[in-house]
Amino acid sequence: MSNNILVTGGAGFIGSHTCVALAAAGYAPLILDNLGNSDVRVLERLAAITGQTPAFIEGDVRDRALLDRLFHENVISGVIHFAGLKAVGDSVADPVRYYDNNVNGTLVLAAAMQAAGVKTLIFSSSATVYGDPERSPIPESAPCRPANPYGHSKRMVEQVLADLQHAQPDWRVALLRYFNPVGAHESGLIGEHPQGKPNNLMPYVCQVAVGLRDRLAVHGGDYPTPDGTGVRDYVHVMDLAEGHVAALRHAARAPGLVTLNLGTGQGASVLDVVKAFERASGRAIAYEIGPRRPGDVPAYWGDPSLAQTTLGWQARRGLDQMCADSWRWQQANPKGYEN
Ligand code: NAD
Numbered sequence: 001m002s003n004n005i006l007v008t009g010g011a012g013f014i015g016s017h018t019c020v021a022l023a024a025a026g027y028a029p030l031i032l033d034n035l036g037n038s039d040v041r042v043l044e045r046l047a048a049i050t051g052q053t054p055a056f057i058e059g060d061v062r063d064r065a066l067l068d069r070l071f072h073e074n075v076i077s078g079v080i081h082f083a084g085l086k087a088v089g090d091s092v093a094d095p096v097r098y099y100d101n102n103v104n105g106t107l108v109l110a111a112a113m114q115a116a117g118v119k120t121l122i123f124s125s126s127a128t129v130y131g132d133p134e135r136s137p138i139p140e141s142a143p144c145r146p147a148n149p150y151g152h153s154k155r156m157v158e159q160v161l162a163d164l165q166h167a168q169p170d171w172r173v174a175l176l177r178y179f180n181p182v183g184a185h186e187s188g189l190i191g192e193h194p195q196g197k198p199n200n201l202m203p204y205v206c207q208v209a210v211g212l213r214d215r216l217a218v219h220g221g222d223y224p225t226p227d228g229t230g231v232r233d234y235v236h237v238m239d240l241a242e243g244h245v246a247a248l249r250h251a252a253r254a255p256g257l258v259t260l261n262l263g264t265g266q267g268a269s270v271l272d273v274v275k276a277f278e279r280a281s282g283r284a285i286a287y288e289i290g291p292r293r294p295g296d297v298p299a300y301w302g303d304p305s306l307a308q309t310t311l312g313w314q315a316r317r318g319l320d321q322m323c324a325d326s327w328r329w330q331q332a333n334p335k336g337y338e339n
């Protein structure tokens, strides 16, 4: 059995961290990425961390001829599929682009895998498939009611892969529903660097701390939560990365399909994050409580117990470490991979 793992979207935030965890576990990641939302210089950083430059192919997951060539030229034992677009607002504005990239991209990949006889697939799904859940912690059995095209695209892919695994029971599929990934590798060499103004909380807080932005706008202070601000299940990206390795190992044991939450099982409010970041960075984070952000859910967090019993995986890093690692990355790389 080869130890080559195709990592689509492997130059991106979660994919790059997963390449570190893969290398540490003895796998050889082969990255396919169109660099639409990432920087090729991440490869040098990966080499510095792991001692090996991962194989890299610049290209699009919707390019069937490229995939066929790639599967022909390399003995690939499994695929981790991160490649996709993830901005909720953009998906509302341009749904066709989102369905094409996220759904069609996966269809092309699955067809190429079928043709090549590669039957192990780990897919990046999202807690966004739950929409506005009835209760937290959310178990995987909760109803899925995505609230935007991005969420629908993730749910559609889950359905496609469940149908495929049902039709061809020798496939080994893991649908991993991430909660809110944050943090960075402890080296400070790789991390998240959104283009333009960040949509997400942690990168915004980082940019305030480093002086790139004046103050955080807290989107709503009147939610029915302990301090009135939104509550989420933030999970360290290296814990997530290790969850993918655990999912690959699980897939190697037996065919089947698993759907698993990857989160900590703990909710943190916006102000909890601000306070933890202030502790980690020693800097004050200026903020202002403003109106709610349209479409936001007040509070949710996951029940990760199925991932623990199925994979033996559990998030180990807490909010303080998420903030400390985000800060180390941000401080050393205020312009991302540009320096
Ligand atoms: P990211 O944008 O940093 O990484 C995605 C990578 O895929 C980028 O490097 C991008 O260039 C590449 N890519 C996109 N479309 C491609 C295509 N058609 N062909 C080849 N490469 C392509 O995002 P991320 O945060 O690392 O997310 C990775 C995956 O996890 C995505 O599928 C995302 O939807 C999912 N996810 C992310 C979050 C989150 O909050 N970050 C939460 C849940 C799920």
Ligand code: WQD
Pocket: 086, 088, 125, 126, 127, 128, 179, 180, 181, 199, 200, 201, 202, 204, 216, 217, 218, 219, 220, 229, 230, 231, 232, 270, 293, 296
């Ligand atoms: C977290 C909390 C905001 C920014 C999104 C996607 C979801 C998933 C993860 C991919 C909320 C508040 C934020 C700011 C703020 N991605 N906030 N000021 O919305 O939970 O999830 O990323 O699958 O699909 O929707 O994450 O980081 O944007 O927000 O007060 O400037 O921080 O209101 O309570 P979210 P987020």
